[in-house]
Amino acid sequence: MQLARLRTTQLLAALFAVSVCQARTTQAQGVADANASVPFDAFPGGLSDRYRFNLARLFFASSEAAAADQRALVAALEAFARTSAFVTRTGDSMFESLQRSDSLTGAVNRQAAYLSLRTAVDTRDVAAQRALDSLGGVADPIIAAFRSTLAAIDDATLARLMRERPDLRKYAFVIQSARRERGHILSADEAEVYPALAGHAIGWQSALLRTTIASTPYDSVRTPQGYRDMRRNSNELLSSPDRSIREAGFRTSHKALESRRDIFAFGLVRTATARNALARVRRYADYPEESYADRYLTTAQVRLTLDQLASAADVNRRYERAQIAWVKRVAGYDTVHSWDITMPEPGTPVPRFTITEASRVIQAATSVLGKDYAREMAALLDPANGRLDLIPRDNRIIRPGFSTGSVGYPSTFFQGRFEGFFPDLIILAHEGGHAVQNMLMTEAGVRPVYSAGPAYFTESFAAFNELMVSDYLAKTAKTPATRRYYLRQFLDQSTEIFKTAREAAFEQALYDSVAKSAALGPDQLEAMMQGAGSRYSVWFGVDSAARGERTMEWVNALQFFTRPLYRVNYAYAKLLALSYFDQY
Structure with missing residues (x-):
């Protein structure tokens, strides 16, 4: 995608509106005040008890039923593995193997979703975590071995199989995708030890992150x-x-994160070192090459995109300077700090939404996407369906929010703490978009093997929801002050493309650096983030590091640890979402 062709009419128009508007002290009508003396209740009238998962309704009637299902699934996977030698014997055997792989993939996804939700709502559920790890230990190498079998098929054999069974074309893209990895197939000996090696090399980061965050003193x-x-x-x-x-x-x-900076640095550096090493086992130059290839990208293409975003980053700097000027004007500050950018307009309450109001806003904002989308969004947001879990309670995992789902079973949404703030609303709209997409794919008959393409596409649909929600709220605001508030939120979401580019550039620099030397510590990581950030924002660079205001940003993106190199998806997704919005 050429950045020069990306129209920014809406973005610049909103930027102009924010930068020239004069602050007023109009009291917003019908907006709950985040700082009012009466505590805000996001779940009035006892609604909180309704917003919990009903896993028995969505998945299995009991944990015993789930365990029995998993035992049967493991047996089916092992039986499938024993037939791998016969995959390419005939067109019929090839078609049957692809169908079984497809069905087994869907069953594994369903079990994994169920078990991950159990661990999310109760971190003490050790049995669920063990079952999840055990399932992955069986399924991952079997599915990987099947892909290797597909990748090894030569052109003549594939042509013969297609002639024998023409409806193999139904799985043509599955075969083509596997054959892209022909140069990275592991030998029999390598395939035998690789899963255990990978488990030891990259299987500990999430646990380290959870325990570190849980023990960090705030x-x-x-x-x-x-x-x-x-x-x-x-x-x-x-x-x-x-x-x-x-x-x-x-x-x-900042103080809390800095107290654990050595542990965070250890985790990041060891993760990058291990993933680069594992990538070389599969004959990739490094992990970025392997990871980007899985998304039909090359390292050169990613670097070019990040460079192009850096060259276009003046629009972000203009917005940041406009924010600073606005704060100085309305608050009378001589110096504006990072914590001032999130201040509300003086005399104007910060909008908050009950869960009912949030659901109504999301449904209204996304109604333009059609009746099928509206139906699935309404079904997700209806607490009677048991697909939402939004209430903080003991032993629940601490995460902002995530959607779990694929095709063939109900998708769900988990939020660590819904308190009715605008960011809570946006997380619900974003992750709700993922959940609705899964249900629409299920309705359309999309098979499990075709349900997960490059992540920047699904992230772009969710990011489009973010823009539509803030745009809807700005257009329907009852006062100039609340309209200005939502325009600021719209601009924050739009210019977040530069934040994600900064994060992606940092990760690329990290993997480049550990390839040369693993002797990296928190100071080196901080320098990398400041260097990457200075290409996109006025808030980063040597001066910022000296002030200590935007330090430790190399810790704040949890996916650096849990899903390395995922952040680049958001850079591409924001580009696509802005393009959708321009057309919308």
């Missing part, structure tokens, strides 16, 4: 509503009209 911040901390109340603290509260929240977060 100081409390005193507010008029009581004591708060950034782990649980970041939206409330950073949107406070009180500058001292915003600063305290910002600084306590």
